Amino acid sequence: xxxxxxxxxxxxxxxxxxxxxxxxxxxxxxxxxxxxxxxxxxxxxxxxxxxxxxxxxxxxxxxxxxxxxxxxxxxxxxxxxxxxxxxxxxxxxxxxxxxxxxxxxxxxxxxxxxx
Amino acid sequence: xxxxxxxxxxxxxxxxxxxxxxxxxxxxxxxxxxxxxxxxxxxxxxxxxxxxxxxxxxxxxxxxxxxxxxxxxxxxxxxxxxxxxxxxxxxxxxxxxxxxxxxxxxxxxxxxxxx
Numbered sequence: 001x002x003x004x005x006x007x008x009x010x011x012x013x014x015x016x017x018x019x020x021x022x023x024x025x026x027x028x029x030x031x032x033x034x035x036x037x038x039x040x041x042x043x044x045x046x047x048x049x050x051x052x053x054x055x056x057x058x059x060x061x062x063x064x065x066x067x068x069x070x071x072x073x074x075x076x077x078x079x080x081x082x083x084x085x086x087x088x089x090x091x092x093x094x095x096x097x098x099x100x101x102x103x104x105x106x107x108x109x110x111x112x113x114x115x
Numbered sequence: 116x117x118x119x120x121x122x123x124x125x126x127x128x129x130x131x132x133x134x135x136x137x138x139x140x141x142x143x144x145x146x147x148x149x150x151x152x153x154x155x156x157x158x159x160x161x162x163x164x165x166x167x168x169x170x171x172x173x174x175x176x177x178x179x180x181x182x183x184x185x186x187x188x189x190x191x192x193x194x195x196x197x198x199x200x201x202x203x204x205x206x207x208x209x210x211x212x213x214x215x216x217x218x219x220x221x222x223x224x225x226x227x228x229x230x
Contacts, residue, residue, distance in 0.1 A: 009217060035160060041150065043160035059159060090218060104154070104204070106220040 003027050006091050006107035013081055014115050021076045021110045023091030030095060031102070032074040036060060037088040037109075049074055081114045088112075117142045119209050121221035128197045129229050135182075136192040136224050138207030145169075149183065149190045150208040153201075154223075163205070166190065197228045 004025040013019055025032065030051045035043040035058075045058030049068040063085070064078050074093075078085055090109045094102040118141045128134035140149070151163040166174045166183050173181050178198075182191045194201055207221040 033158065041148075041165055042162045043152065045158055045160070048158065088218075103222055104206070104220075105222070106206075106208075106218060109218040 004091065004093055004105050004107045006089075006110050008110060009108060010111045010113075012113045012115065015080075015082055017081050017114075019078050019081055019112070021089055021091075021112070023074045023076070023107055024072050025074075025093040025105070026072060027093065027095060027105065028071065029093035029105075030071065031093060032068070033092045033094075033104075034058075034064075034066060034074070034076050035090040035092065036062065037090060043090060047076065081112075083114045086112060086114050117144070117209055117211060117217075117219045119207055119219050119221040121205075121207050121224050123224045124222075125225045125227070127227040127229055128194075130197055130199060132197055133193060133195045134197055134226065136194075136205050136207075136226065138190045138192070138221055140188050140190065140207075140209045140219070142188070142209065142211070144211050146212040148210040148212065149181075150210065151179070151181070151190075151192045152206045152208060154204040154206065155202075160206070164192065194226075199228050199230060202226060202228045 007022045032049045034047040036046050044060035046062040047066040049055045055066050064076050091107040094104045120139045147168045149166045153161045153163050164176045164179050178195045180193045204223045206223045209219045211217045
Protein backbone atom coordinates (compact mmCIF):
# COMPACT_ATOMS: atom_id res chain seq x y z
CA UNK A 1 0.00 0.00 0.00
CA UNK A 2 2.93 2.36 0.63
CA UNK A 3 3.40 4.65 -2.35
CA UNK A 4 6.06 6.91 -0.91
CA UNK A 5 9.60 6.69 -2.12
CA UNK A 6 12.90 7.98 -0.85
CA UNK A 7 16.15 8.10 -2.74
CA UNK A 8 18.92 7.39 -2.22
CA UNK A 9 18.62 4.73 0.45
CA UNK A 10 22.23 5.15 1.46
CA UNK A 11 24.54 8.08 0.85
CA UNK A 12 28.16 8.57 1.85
CA UNK A 13 29.66 11.96 1.06
CA UNK A 14 32.48 14.24 2.09
CA UNK A 15 32.22 17.32 4.27
CA UNK A 16 31.13 20.49 2.51
CA UNK A 17 29.16 18.84 -0.25
CA UNK A 18 25.64 19.91 -1.13
CA UNK A 19 23.13 17.10 -1.07
CA UNK A 20 19.44 16.63 -1.76
CA UNK A 21 17.39 13.80 -0.35
CA UNK A 22 14.41 13.01 -2.52
CA UNK A 23 10.93 12.08 -1.34
CA UNK A 24 7.96 11.47 -3.59
CA UNK A 25 4.46 10.16 -2.98
CA UNK A 26 1.82 9.17 -5.47
CA UNK A 27 -1.17 9.26 -3.13
CA UNK A 28 -2.05 12.90 -3.64
CA UNK A 29 -1.45 13.69 0.03
CA UNK A 30 -1.29 17.34 1.00
CA UNK A 31 0.75 16.79 4.16
CA UNK A 32 4.33 15.65 4.10
CA UNK A 33 6.99 15.37 6.78
CA UNK A 34 10.70 14.81 7.31
CA UNK A 35 11.91 13.04 10.43
CA UNK A 36 15.48 12.62 11.63
CA UNK A 37 16.40 9.61 13.67
CA UNK A 38 19.02 9.91 16.37
CA UNK A 39 21.20 6.99 17.47
CA UNK A 40 18.74 6.18 20.25
CA UNK A 41 16.15 5.48 17.55
CA UNK A 42 13.94 8.42 18.46
CA UNK A 43 12.35 10.12 15.47
CA UNK A 44 12.39 13.91 15.53
CA UNK A 45 10.26 16.06 13.24
CA UNK A 46 12.50 18.51 11.37
CA UNK A 47 10.22 19.79 8.59
CA UNK A 48 6.63 19.54 7.50
CA UNK A 49 4.40 20.84 4.76
CA UNK A 50 0.64 21.15 4.59
CA UNK A 51 0.56 21.76 0.85
CA UNK A 52 2.25 23.33 -2.11
CA UNK A 53 4.41 26.34 -1.18
CA UNK A 54 3.84 25.61 2.52
CA UNK A 55 6.80 24.55 4.65
CA UNK A 56 7.43 24.78 8.37
CA UNK A 57 10.23 23.82 10.70
CA UNK A 58 9.57 21.01 13.12
CA UNK A 59 10.46 20.40 16.73
CA UNK A 60 14.13 19.66 16.15
CA UNK A 61 16.29 22.44 14.78
CA UNK A 62 17.92 21.45 11.53
CA UNK A 63 20.30 23.15 9.10
CA UNK A 64 18.51 21.48 6.24
CA UNK A 65 15.92 23.18 4.06
CA UNK A 66 12.92 21.83 2.19
CA UNK A 67 10.73 22.90 -0.68
CA UNK A 68 7.25 21.95 -1.86
CA UNK A 69 6.76 23.10 -5.40
CA UNK A 70 4.65 20.10 -6.34
CA UNK A 71 2.22 18.11 -4.21
CA UNK A 72 4.00 14.82 -4.78
CA UNK A 73 7.56 16.00 -4.17
CA UNK A 74 9.19 17.13 -0.90
CA UNK A 75 12.99 17.22 -1.22
CA UNK A 76 15.34 18.01 1.65
CA UNK A 77 18.59 19.86 0.98
CA UNK A 78 21.79 20.34 2.93
CA UNK A 79 23.89 23.14 1.42
CA UNK A 80 27.10 22.07 3.11
CA UNK A 81 27.07 18.67 4.76
CA UNK A 82 28.98 18.07 7.98
CA UNK A 83 29.66 14.93 10.02
CA UNK A 84 27.06 16.09 12.55
CA UNK A 85 24.44 15.60 9.80
CA UNK A 86 25.09 11.87 9.76
CA UNK A 87 21.75 10.30 10.53
CA UNK A 88 18.75 8.43 9.20
CA UNK A 89 16.19 10.65 7.44
CA UNK A 90 12.63 9.44 7.08
CA UNK A 91 9.97 11.02 4.88
CA UNK A 92 6.26 10.57 5.49
CA UNK A 93 2.93 11.74 4.12
CA UNK A 94 -0.62 11.69 5.41
CA UNK A 95 -4.05 12.25 4.00
CA UNK A 96 -6.53 9.54 4.86
CA UNK A 97 -8.46 9.45 8.08
CA UNK A 98 -8.09 6.65 10.60
CA UNK A 99 -10.22 7.39 13.60
CA UNK A 100 -9.28 10.84 14.87
CA UNK A 101 -5.98 10.74 13.07
CA UNK A 102 -4.73 10.78 9.54
CA UNK A 103 -3.01 7.65 8.35
CA UNK A 104 0.71 8.20 8.05
CA UNK A 105 2.77 6.52 5.37
CA UNK A 106 6.54 6.32 5.64
CA UNK A 107 9.29 5.96 3.12
CA UNK A 108 12.09 3.47 3.72
CA UNK A 109 14.52 6.12 4.85
CA UNK A 110 17.86 7.50 3.70
CA UNK A 111 20.93 6.68 5.76
CA UNK A 112 23.29 9.64 5.37
CA UNK A 113 26.93 9.40 6.37
CA UNK A 114 29.10 12.49 6.11
CA UNK A 115 32.83 11.84 6.34
CA UNK B 116 10.29 -7.51 0.34
CA UNK B 117 9.47 -6.58 3.89
CA UNK B 118 5.94 -5.75 5.00
CA UNK B 119 4.50 -4.67 8.32
CA UNK B 120 0.83 -5.19 9.04
CA UNK B 121 -1.26 -3.63 11.76
CA UNK B 122 -4.69 -5.16 11.42
CA UNK B 123 -6.45 -2.98 13.99
CA UNK B 124 -7.10 0.51 12.57
CA UNK B 125 -8.79 1.68 15.79
CA UNK B 126 -8.96 0.46 19.36
CA UNK B 127 -10.27 1.76 22.63
CA UNK B 128 -9.64 0.82 26.25
CA UNK B 129 -10.95 1.91 29.61
CA UNK B 130 -8.57 3.86 31.77
CA UNK B 131 -6.50 1.57 34.03
CA UNK B 132 -7.24 -1.47 31.88
CA UNK B 133 -4.82 -3.40 29.66
CA UNK B 134 -4.81 -3.32 25.88
CA UNK B 135 -2.79 -5.21 23.27
CA UNK B 136 -1.97 -3.84 19.84
CA UNK B 137 -1.12 -6.35 17.13
CA UNK B 138 1.65 -6.24 14.58
CA UNK B 139 2.89 -8.85 12.15
CA UNK B 140 5.71 -8.59 9.69
CA UNK B 141 7.15 -10.56 6.85
CA UNK B 142 10.84 -10.85 6.19
CA UNK B 143 13.54 -13.31 5.25
CA UNK B 144 16.14 -11.34 7.21
CA UNK B 145 17.71 -12.50 10.45
CA UNK B 146 19.28 -9.26 11.58
CA UNK B 147 16.68 -6.62 12.30
CA UNK B 148 15.03 -4.40 14.89
CA UNK B 149 11.37 -3.97 15.70
CA UNK B 150 9.88 -0.82 17.18
CA UNK B 151 6.69 0.64 18.50
CA UNK B 152 6.32 4.40 18.08
CA UNK B 153 3.62 6.59 19.57
CA UNK B 154 2.40 9.65 17.73
CA UNK B 155 0.28 12.18 19.59
CA UNK B 156 -1.50 14.90 17.56
CA UNK B 157 1.62 17.07 17.67
CA UNK B 158 3.19 14.88 14.94
CA UNK B 159 6.12 13.98 17.11
CA UNK B 160 7.12 10.34 16.98
CA UNK B 161 7.95 8.97 20.41
CA UNK B 162 9.85 5.72 20.69
CA UNK B 163 7.89 3.47 23.02
CA UNK B 164 9.89 0.28 22.88
CA UNK B 165 12.29 -1.64 20.67
CA UNK B 166 13.30 -5.24 20.27
CA UNK B 167 16.39 -6.70 18.70
CA UNK B 168 15.59 -9.79 16.71
CA UNK B 169 18.43 -11.87 18.14
CA UNK B 170 17.18 -11.37 21.71
CA UNK B 171 14.63 -13.90 22.83
CA UNK B 172 13.62 -12.00 25.92
CA UNK B 173 10.67 -9.67 25.42
CA UNK B 174 11.44 -5.98 25.85
CA UNK B 175 9.74 -4.08 28.67
CA UNK B 176 9.56 -0.35 29.42
CA UNK B 177 7.49 0.46 32.50
CA UNK B 178 3.83 -0.10 31.51
CA UNK B 179 4.74 -1.14 27.98
CA UNK B 180 5.82 -4.62 27.02
CA UNK B 181 5.99 -6.65 23.87
CA UNK B 182 5.23 -10.22 22.95
CA UNK B 183 7.86 -11.03 20.35
CA UNK B 184 7.23 -14.29 18.52
CA UNK B 185 10.03 -14.54 15.99
CA UNK B 186 8.90 -17.75 14.32
CA UNK B 187 5.39 -16.40 13.91
CA UNK B 188 6.74 -12.95 12.93
CA UNK B 189 4.52 -11.29 15.46
CA UNK B 190 5.34 -8.26 17.61
CA UNK B 191 2.40 -7.14 19.76
CA UNK B 192 2.47 -4.24 22.21
CA UNK B 193 0.79 -4.54 25.60
CA UNK B 194 -0.08 -1.40 27.51
CA UNK B 195 -0.91 -2.02 31.16
CA UNK B 196 -2.77 0.38 33.46
CA UNK B 197 -3.79 2.54 30.47
CA UNK B 198 -3.68 6.28 31.03
CA UNK B 199 -5.43 9.11 29.21
CA UNK B 200 -2.06 10.26 27.89
CA UNK B 201 -1.70 6.98 26.05
CA UNK B 202 -4.31 8.16 23.54
CA UNK B 203 -2.40 8.38 20.25
CA UNK B 204 -1.57 6.65 17.02
CA UNK B 205 0.77 3.70 17.46
CA UNK B 206 3.06 2.57 14.68
CA UNK B 207 4.86 -0.72 14.45
CA UNK B 208 8.11 -0.56 12.50
CA UNK B 209 10.72 -2.95 11.18
CA UNK B 210 14.28 -1.95 10.44
CA UNK B 211 16.50 -4.15 8.35
CA UNK B 212 20.06 -3.96 9.57
CA UNK B 213 22.21 -3.55 6.51
CA UNK B 214 24.21 -0.72 5.04
CA UNK B 215 21.00 1.23 4.43
CA UNK B 216 19.11 0.57 7.66
CA UNK B 217 15.84 0.48 5.77
CA UNK B 218 12.63 1.14 7.63
CA UNK B 219 9.21 -0.32 7.06
CA UNK B 220 6.19 0.99 8.96
CA UNK B 221 2.72 -0.35 9.55
CA UNK B 222 -0.21 1.94 8.86
CA UNK B 223 -0.88 2.57 12.51
CA UNK B 224 -3.48 1.84 15.17
CA UNK B 225 -5.48 4.69 16.63
CA UNK B 226 -5.82 4.06 20.38
CA UNK B 227 -8.32 5.92 22.53
CA UNK B 228 -8.23 5.63 26.31
CA UNK B 229 -11.70 6.23 27.74
CA UNK B 230 -12.00 7.88 31.17
